[in-house]
Amino acid sequence: MSPSFVTSNWFRVSFPLLLIASLWLGMSNVITVTQGNLDIAVNLPIVLFLIALLMSHTFSQSRCAMIALIMLISYWVIQHRLQSSLGTGTTLLELSLLAFLLPVAALLTYAFKDSRLTSKGFLLFVLINFMLVAWSYLTVTHFGEDSLSHFREGLLFVVPQVSKLPFVLVLYLFALSGITAILVLRNNRIADVVAYSAIITASITFVFFEVPFISSTMFTLAGVLLLLHLISASHELAFNDGLTGIPGRHALEMDIKQLGRKYSVAMIDIDHFKSFNDTYGHDTGDDVLKLVASRLTLIGGKAKVYRYGGEEFTAVFKGKYLSDTLEHLEILREDIAQYEMALRNAATRPKDKKKGASKRGKTPSKETVNVTISIGVADSTTDKKPHNVIKLADKALYKAKQTGRNKVSH
Helix, strand or coil: CCHHHHCCHHHHHHHHHHHHHHHHHCHHHHHHHHHHCHHHHHHHHHHHHHHHHHHHHHCCCHHHHHHHHHHHHHHHHHHHHCCCCCCCCCHHHHHHHHHHHHHHHHHHHHHCCCCCCCCHHHHHHHHHHHHHHHHHHHHHHHHCCCCHHHCCCCCCCCCCCCCCCCHHHHHHHHHHHHHHHHHHHHHCCHHHHHHHHHHHHHHHHHHCCCCCCHHHHHHHHHHHHHHHHHHHHHHHHHHECCCCCCECHHHHHHHHHHCCCCEEEEEEEECCHHHHHHHHCHHHHHHHHHHHHHHHCCCCCCCEEEEEECCEEEEEEECCCHHHHHHHHHHHHHHHHHCEEECCCCCCCCCCHHHHHHHCCCCCCCCEEECCEEEEEEECCCCCCHHHHHHHHHHHHHHHHHCCCCCEEC
16 A cells, blocks of 8 residues: 555545444444453553654644543543443533533644644643633533433434434534545645544544443544554655655655656756845745745646755656656746746744735735746656666756756756
8 A cells, every 4th residue: 555545635534434434343342352351441542642642742743642632631531420321410411511522622723833742832722621621510510410401302402313412412523523524635634634533533432422332442543543643744754845845855765666667757956046045045045945846746747746955856757758748847847937926025024924924915026036947857768777767867957957947958
């Protein structure tokens, strides 16, 4: 199974569903195994979430840590407060509050940026969750065990054939599971995936709460998925270029081993980048690299692009010879040459990104600049070894530079 398939949006949406379906079909076996290893089964989710917290700190993935924290708190509440029948005491009220607040806390992670667990953002998230727990405690204390009985014939009615949870909460959980699935399909970020996995596994727990060992089973699955997503995040950190967001040279080295016999490689370099950096500064130089990378991702021919290093990029056309790529590379070259990049004044640029975004486009830039690229391309008919094809493409790039720049050479 290729890494690109494993990290695809459709796989990330369907994989938890397939695991849940498999566990559900074999629930009788799961119950038997859990009964025979009760101490391990009950404590396993706690261990998994604690490991996830440590890994999140190591990889500066505080939003994953936030999800691990709320799942850990929720599981603790289930094990210490909700082990009695839903018809006794305040169990149903507490379960309903938990079913309502866990998705809220999970979606709240979108308000923060990834960082270490010592950041102000993570500490603020902990404080907000502490306030939610305190509010829930006051709600349970104030309303008491008969609180839901007054509302069951109204908004909080129950459909016993579906769940003993109020039906409006079942719809609420179903809707939020769908919304987070859509976010994964559209954006496919780690933050989307962990929120989706947490909400869908927790939703199964809450809706089918009276199934034996459903909480330990689903929360163990949630912990495993969270760890897998953290490993995926570490993979992205290792293989993707931090500045441009596209795959880096390490990823290229891995991918060229699976190219097969028919392929082309294009080496792409930004013209006069050093003098551009010296004139406008490194911040603007970074903006140029991001711009070129973003335009490269639009290249036709199903090419995969990488940042090779510095101002140099690589485009790999799997299954295409040189003649099949020239048109796409010419379109790319012209697209970048015609793109007018607005220069931003670093001295007057707002430090707050939200303020900067609100001002963007409202005031015309005083100065724009055009960037050009030179391209060298070679294919597998010239040499069987990918590294040698890259060297030939690099020689062609040098030829393009020597003969005037802003052109494609082969």
